[in-house]
Amino acid sequence: MERVNIAFLGFGTVGTGAYKIICNNGDTILNSDGIRLNVVKVLVGNIHKKRSICLPEGVLTDRFEDIIEDDSIRIVAEFIGGEYPAKNYIEQCLRKGKTVVTANKEVIAKHGLYLTKLAKEHGCGLLFEASSVGAVPVIRIIRESLQANKISKIMGIINGTTNYILTKMAEEDLSFETALQQAQDLGYAEPDPTADVEGYDALYKLSILSSLAFQTQVRVEDIYREGITKISKEDIQYAKELGYAVKLAAIAKKTEDGIEARVHPTFIPEKHPLASVRDSFNAVFINGDAIGEMMFYGQGAGDMPTGSAIVSDILHACQNPCGGNFLDVVKSNSIRVTDNWKTAFFIRMTVMDKPAVLHAISGCFARHNVSLWTVVQKGSGDGHSKKTVPLIFITHEAEEREMRAALEDIANVKEVTEINCCIRVEK
Amino acid sequence: MERVNIAFLGFGTVGTGAYKIICNNGDTILNSDGIRLNVVKVLVGNIHKKRSICLPEGVLTDRFEDIIEDDSIRIVAEFIGGEYPAKNYIEQCLRKGKTVVTANKEVIAKHGLYLTKLAKEHGCGLLFEASSVGAVPVIRIIRESLQANKISKIMGIINGTTNYILTKMAEEDLSFETALQQAQDLGYAEPDPTADVEGYDALYKLSILSSLAFQTQVRVEDIYREGITKISKEDIQYAKELGYAVKLAAIAKKTEDGIEARVHPTFIPEKHPLASVRDSFNAVFINGDAIGEMMFYGQGAGDMPTGSAIVSDILHACQNPCGGNFLDVVKSNSIRVTDNWKTAFFIRMTVMDKPAVLHAISGCFARHNVSLWTVVQKGSGDGHSKKTVPLIFITHEAEEREMRAALEDIANVKEVTEINCCIRVEK
Numbered sequence: 054m055e056r057v058n059i060a061f062l063g064f065g066t067v068g069t070g071a072y073k074i075i076c077n078n079g080d081t082i083l084n085s086d087g088i089r090l091n092v093v094k095v096l097v098g099n100i101h102k103k104r105s106i107c108l109p110e111g112v113l114t115d116r117f118e119d120i121i122e123d124d125s126i127r128i129v130a131e132f133i134g135g136e137y138p139a140k141n142y143i144e145q146c147l148r149k150g151k152t153v154v155t156a157n158k159e160v161i162a163k164h165g166l167y168l169t170k171l172a173k174e175h176g177c178g179l180l181f182e183a184s185s186v187g188a189v190p191v192i193r194i195i196r197e198s199l200q201a202n203k204i205s206k207i208m209g210i211i212n213g214t215t216n217y218i219l220t221k222m223a224e225e226d227l228s229f230e231t232a233l234q235q236a237q238d239l240g241y242a243e244p245d246p247t248a249d250v251e252g253y254d255a256l257y258k259l260s261i262l263s264s265l266a267f268q269t270q271v272r273v274e275d276i277y278r279e280g281i282t283k284i285s286k287e288d289i290q291y292a293k294e295l296g297y298a299v300k301l302a303a304i305a306k307k308t309e310d311g312i313e314a315r316v317h318p319t320f321i322p323e324k325h326p327l328a329s330v331r332d333s334f335n336a337v338f339i340n341g342d343a344i345g346e347m348m349f350y351g352q353g354a355g356d357m358p359t360g361s362a363i364v365s366d367i368l369h370a371c372q373n374p375c376g377g378n379f380l381d382v383v384k385s386n387s388i389r390v391t392d393n394w395k396t397a398f399f400i401r402m403t404v405m406d407k408p409a410v411l412h413a414i415s416g417c418f419a420r421h422n423v424s425l426w427t428v429v430q431k432g433s434g435d436g437h438s439k440k441t442v443p444l445i446f447i448t449h450e451a452e453e454r455e456m457r458a459a460l461e462d463i464a465n466v467k468e469v470t471e472i473n474c475c476i477r478v479e480k
Numbered sequence: 481m482e483r484v485n486i487a488f489l490g491f492g493t494v495g496t497g498a499y500k501i502i503c504n505n506g507d508t509i510l511n512s513d514g515i516r517l518n519v520v521k522v523l524v525g526n527i528h529k530k531r532s533i534c535l536p537e538g539v540l541t542d543r544f545e546d547i548i549e550d551d552s553i554r555i556v557a558e559f560i561g562g563e564y565p566a567k568n569y570i571e572q573c574l575r576k577g578k579t580v581v582t583a584n585k586e587v588i589a590k591h592g593l594y595l596t597k598l599a600k601e602h603g604c605g606l607l608f609e610a611s612s613v614g615a616v617p618v619i620r621i622i623r624e625s626l627q628a629n630k631i632s633k634i635m636g637i638i639n640g641t642t643n644y645i646l647t648k649m650a651e652e653d654l655s656f657e658t659a660l661q662q663a664q665d666l667g668y669a670e671p672d673p674t675a676d677v678e679g680y681d682a683l684y685k686l687s688i689l690s691s692l693a694f695q696t697q698v699r700v701e702d703i704y705r706e707g708i709t710k711i712s713k714e715d716i717q718y719a720k721e722l723g724y725a726v727k728l729a730a731i732a733k734k735t736e737d738g739i740e741a742r743v744h745p746t747f748i749p750e751k752h753p754l755a756s757v758r759d760s761f762n763a764v765f766i767n768g769d770a771i772g773e774m775m776f777y778g779q780g781a782g783d784m785p786t787g788s789a790i791v792s793d794i795l796h797a798c799q800n801p802c803g804g805n806f807l808d809v810v811k812s813n814s815i816r817v818t819d820n821w822k823t824a825f826f827i828r829m830t831v832m833d834k835p836a837v838l839h840a841i842s843g844c845f846a847r848h849n850v851s852l853w854t855v856v857q858k859g860s861g862d863g864h865s866k867k868t869v870p871l872i873f874i875t876h877e878a879e880e881r882e883m884r885a886a887l888e889d890i891a892n893v894k895e896v897t898e899i900n901c902c903i904r905v906e907k
Contacts, residue, residue, distance in 0.1 A: 074628050074770050084695055085809045180626070190625035190770040197624075198609070198617035200512040201501050201791035268511055326777060329756050334773075343501050344615040344778060344790035346761075347732040350753060351774035361770035362629035382512045 054087055057079070060094040060120040062142055062420035063132035064113075067156055068095070069106055070198065070360025071130060071367075078364075086368045086386045092297070094120045104152065113433070114393040121145055121444065128370045129431035130363055133154040139317045140164055147179065151241055151375065154181035154366040156359055157228045161380075162257035162273050165264075169380040178377040180366040185258040186211055188358030189351040191337045192379055195265045202341030204266040206306045208479060213333035213353040214242045214249035215281050215301040220331045220445060223298065229282060241333055251280035253317040255303045262303035263314050271310045271314050276391040291445055292320055295427065298328040302479060307377075311389035320399050320478040321445075356420050393454050399444045405439070405468040413466045414444070421459035441470050447478060481514060484798045487547040490559035491540075491567055494610070495522070496533055496581055498557060505791075510697040511575055513795045521547045547647075555797045557580040557790055567591055572605065574598045578694075582771060582788055583610035589684035589700050590689075597805040607793040612685040614777040615785030617792065618764045619806055622692045629768030630904075631693040633653075633733045634666065635906060638685045640668045640760035640780040641676035642708050642728040647758045650725065651715045656709060657878040668760055679743040680709035682730045689764070690732035690741050691803025695809045696730065702817040711745050715901055716813040718872055719747055722854065724826075725755040729906060738816035747826050747905040768784035785824040786881035820881050824905035827873045830870055832866070832895040841871070841896065851877050866889065868897050874905060 061068050075082075077088045083089055092112065097185065100113040105303040120126060129146045133139040140160045143153050146427055148169060155161065158170070161181045172179040183190045195204070198310060210216050214236055221232040233250065236242035248254045256278050263271040281301050281358050289440070291297045302319035306310065321328045331338040335353030340346055352358035370376050404410045448456070456475070463469055488495050502509075502517045510516055519539065528541040547553060556573045558580055560566040567587045567850035570580050573597060581755050582588065587595070599606040609619045613636070622631070634888045641663055648659040659676065673679045673701065683705050690698040705857035708728050716823035719726045732739065748755045753775050758761040762780030767773055796804050831837045845852060856872040875883070883902070890896055 070770070078628050078630055081630055081695070082628055085623070101815060188774060190621055193625055194617055195620070196512070197796070198620055198792050199788070200795060201505050201509055201788055203505055203508055244714035268508070324756075324758075325509070329751075329753060331751075341788070342793075343497070343784040345785055346613060347776075347783070349774075349776055352772045357770040358772055361626070361628055361768070364770075365625050367629060369624070404757070460638070 054089055054373070056089045056091055057096055057127060057389045058091050058093045058125045059128045059130060059367060061092060061130050062096045062120070063134070064095050064097050065132055066106070066356045067359045067363065068130070068132035068392055070356030071363040073108060074357065074360050074364050076431070080261055082364070083366065086369050086372070088439070090367060094123065094125060095214055104466060107397060117142065121149055126151060127152060128367055128376060129377045130367060132159060133157070136160055136163065143168060144171065144233070146453045147175055147177055149376050150175045150177045150251060152178040152180070153222065154180045154363055154369040154370060156181070156363060158184040158254070158261060162260040165200045165261065165380050166270060166383060166385055172378055173376070176375050178370055178373065178375070180370055180379060182366045183359045183362035185261050186332060186337055187353040187355065188333045188338065188361045189335060189349045189353070190362065191262065191264060193263070193347050194349065195296070196379055196382070197362065198338070199344060200392060202343045204307070204339060205342045206340040207262055207304070207337060209226050209259070209262070209267050209303045209335070210300050210327055210330050211303050211337065211339035211353060212249055212255040212333050214246065214332065216335070217300055217333040218250070219281065219284070219301065222284070222286060222321045223293065226286060228286055229284060250276045250282055252301060255301060255316045259303040259305060259314055259316055262384045265379065266305065266382060267307050267340070267388065268383045269312070269388045271312060271390060272385055272386070272415055275314060277315035277317065277392065281318050283474060284318050288476060291401065292399070295447065296323050297478070298323060299476065300327065304479065306394070307402070311391045313391050313394040318476050320476055322480065390424040393452055394409070395450045395452055396449050398456055399476045399478055400435070400448070402444050402463070403441045403470040403473060404444050405470065406442045407468050410468045411444070411466065416450070416465055417462035417466065418436055418460050420457040420462065424449040481510065481516055482497070482722045482798070483516045483518055484554060485518050485520045485552045485666045486555045486557060486794060487523070487553045488519060488557050488559060489523045489547070490522050490561070491522050491531070492559055493783045494790065495557070495559035495787045497783030498790040499533060501784065501787050509795065513799070516796050517794060520553060520660070521550065523547060525572040534819065536772065541733070542649050544569065548576055553578060554801060555579045555581060555794055557794060558584055558746060561585055563590065571596060571598065574602055574604055577604045579607070579797040581607045581790055583608070584686060585611040585684035585789060589687040590905050592688065592756070592807050593697060593810060593812055598807045599805055600803070602755060603802050604795055605800065605802070607791045607797055607804055607806060608688070608894060610786045610789035612688050613762045613764055613776070614762065614763060614778065614780040615788045616776045616780070617774050617789065618689065619692060621776065622689070623809070625805055626766070626768055626879060628852065629770045631734070631768045632756070633767040634693050634731070634764060635754065636686070636689070636730045636762070636764035637677055637727050637754055638730050638762050638764065638780060639682040639728055640762055641673065643757065643762070644668050645677070645709070646716070646726055646728065646775040649711070650714060650720065652763050653713060655713055656711060658859060677709055678704045678733050679728060681814065682728060682743045686730040686732060686741055686743055690739070691805065691810045693732065693766070694734050694739055694815065695811060695813045696739070696815045697810055698739060698817060702741060704819065706744035708745050712901070715903060718828065719826070722874065723750050724748060724905070725750060726903065730907065731753070733821070738818040740818050740821040742821070745903050747903055749907065791854055802843045813850050820879055822877045822879055825875045825883055826903045826905055827875070829871050829890070830868045830897040830900060831871050832897065833869045834895050837895045838871070841890055844893065845875070847889065848886035850878040850883055850886050
């Protein structure tokens with residue numbers, strides 16, 4: 054049996070989860086890895102605050118120096134979250150040769166390559182399984198089980214809050230606002246839900262996952278991002294009628310044109326395994342040349358699931374003190390990231406119920422090489438009224454730029470009252 | 481860069497797949513692991529046979545000695561399949577200190593603990609990710625990512641052939657025989673389909689997965705096994721009407737009574753993620769105290785998917801020449817394996833359309849503490865005819881032994897013409 058001293062930076066939800074796992078499952082861990090983990094220091098802002106877990110005397114501290122200067126501590130788990138001061142703490146730990154385990158997607162997405170270089174220089178490691186998709190070990194799978202594959206595509210539902218909201222909208226016919234309120238009441242969404250509903254959280258995770266999958270840096274600023282705040286009940290109902298589920302998908306593909314990476318609301322066919330991922334669950338779908346299709350599904354957040362990934366990383370760090378850097382394989386930007394990908398589109402617009410409207414609109418699509426697959430026109434008047442009617446299109450695959458140009462043209466057709474939404478469709 | 485010499489035993493479907501991956505994805509592997517794999521010997525029965533892949537001069541051999549006596553070969557991948565002579569070859573390689581990588585579920589399920597001991601004695605390893613669920617790295621996930629969890633349940637669709645057959649029966653309303661024939665025509669099923677349709681293949685895999693998950697030996701002979709040959713179109717149609725999919729499930733649970741492990745046709749609720757696993761795909765659903773629910777989905781067989789798992793194991797063997805034995809954590813039978821589990825049941829019987837039939841049958845259930853949840857009686861006559869009608873029950877959870885006793889009693893009710901089937905129901 055080996056005893057390993059570790060320290061925690063922060064003791065919020067995930068830190069508490071990791072601590073509980075270390076206490077409750079110590080024997081299971083000892084049997085599988087021969088290691089007894091010993092949490093010797095936990096850095097918090099206020100050591101006198103009342104907590105749900107009572108730590109042994111002397112473990113809580115509000116002085117970072119108690120950790121950084123303690124040479125018996127080999128591994129530090131960071132639970133502070135956000136870019137700063139977390140990044141600075143991580144940096145200082147690595148400079149002291151302490152391996153850092155973190156769930157901090159923002160720091161890893163923005164500074165991961167720099168911090169990995171630092172870790173290697175100081176003979177330690179930077180592990181972050183918990184940063185993406187919580188309990189689901191998708192990072193270790195890409196790095197250590199799919200390493201003989203050329204991965205061509207990753208498509209994931211990697212934000213639990215938005216998936217919960219979209220599930221409620223679809224299954225209980227709620228508006229976005231009502232579903233968001235429910236998610237907030239349950240603690241799934243923050244009081245300020247921007248990071249989730251506007252897709253930033255998914256963006257950071259996609260940057261990490263796609264960089265690992267394609268072994269090249271996919272920077273945060275290279276990823277297209279669009280949130281779910283504009284999705285309406287109507288869109289979700291049309292999706293159902295047409296055989297799709299609406300999800301906030303994070304998609305990265307490697308094609309001959311380079312890499313494309315994007316986070317946006319997406320129509321996913323009902324029979325696709327991702328379509329049935331409900332509530333706050335996450336899933337990642339991967340295509341590789343040898344494996345074909347593969348999917349991993351589980352809890353993407355929460356104290357115990359994310360804590361499980363943290364403890365697993367800590368155990369790997371114990372066994373491999375000089376490294377185990379996940380980002381080792383990533384080259385900085387060697388492949389072009391493109392912003393002109395091809396997808397199919399669902400478009401809903403409101404038009405005057407008049408002759409020749411469809412003719413004018415379809416002309417705009419045709420001029421920009423957008424070919425139509427499905428048209429749903431639900432007429433209600435006599436075709437000569439002043440009423441407006443909804444008009445729905447699903448296109449074949451078209452270039453993003455062409456579609457944007459087509460929509461600009463369509464907005465100028467005078468019988469088009471509104472282009473209500475344009476949602477990308479994945480197969 | 482490190483060059484590693486390896487040898488193959490056998491060069492069938494999976495061996496060819498692994499060889500293709502090593503040739504085609506050599507650069508990807510080099511970037512991720514810094515290793516160049518070099519297949520120096522391939523043992524075959526007939527070196528003159530025409531093959532789809534042309535190997536370099538001198539690689540093919542029909543002499544096992546060329547491999548076992550070549551000290552430059554550190555790793556041997558076994559693709560022969562079946563218990564013998566594969567087990568003997570593996571044994572000899574381990575005795576020579578060569579790490580063995582294999583897809584052989586039968587050898588691992590039956591002799592895994594013994595061979596692991598042998599590997600440890602000789603300072604080498606025994607890796608078998610490819611033995612269960614093909615490309616899906618479920619073994620490595622259990623061993624290296626969920627090691628901080630107490631796993632309470634594994635439920636998997638781990639045989640692609642039977643899943644293909646059941647999918648065709650459900651979606652195209654085929655009989656078992658027709659669907660099996662289609663599977664054989666497509667090469668999904670062997671000319672002798674016994675190992676698949678009678679559940680032996682799933683049994684070996686479940687023995688391996690549950691032993692790893694529960695860190696205790698779950699022997700082949702401890703697992704209950706029932707195949708899919710008696711499943712009829714009618715059962716599948718009733719399942720659909722009642723909101724279930726019929727799957728050949730491999731289930732292992734750890735309860736206070738010990739471990740239960742079983743492979744049998746199973747009603748799975750439509751909303752369960754396993755219900756939507758179609759065609760020849762496999763999936764494994766895991767419950768752990770920290771992770772909650774997790775599922776892994778992918779190709780369970782085939783040259784390239786299984787080859788991918790083999791090559792991944794080879795790379796791990798290169799990095800950890802003295803071990804990496806998956807079965808290290810398994811104790812021989814330290815926990816009791818029970819044969820009296822609790823499940824709900826779907827029961828279809830054919831009865832005379834007469835008064836008091838339901839009364840008599842429900843009395844049998846009651847006497848053995850089986851409580852009914854759903855009863856579907858589709859009457860067609862006047863309740864006094866000589867016609868028979870189908871009678872369907874879904875029970876609440878009941879003990880296996882009680883249910884068997886109840887069914888014996890019911891078989892003695894003279895208005896019961898036939899008990900057509902009894903299928904377990906999982907939540």
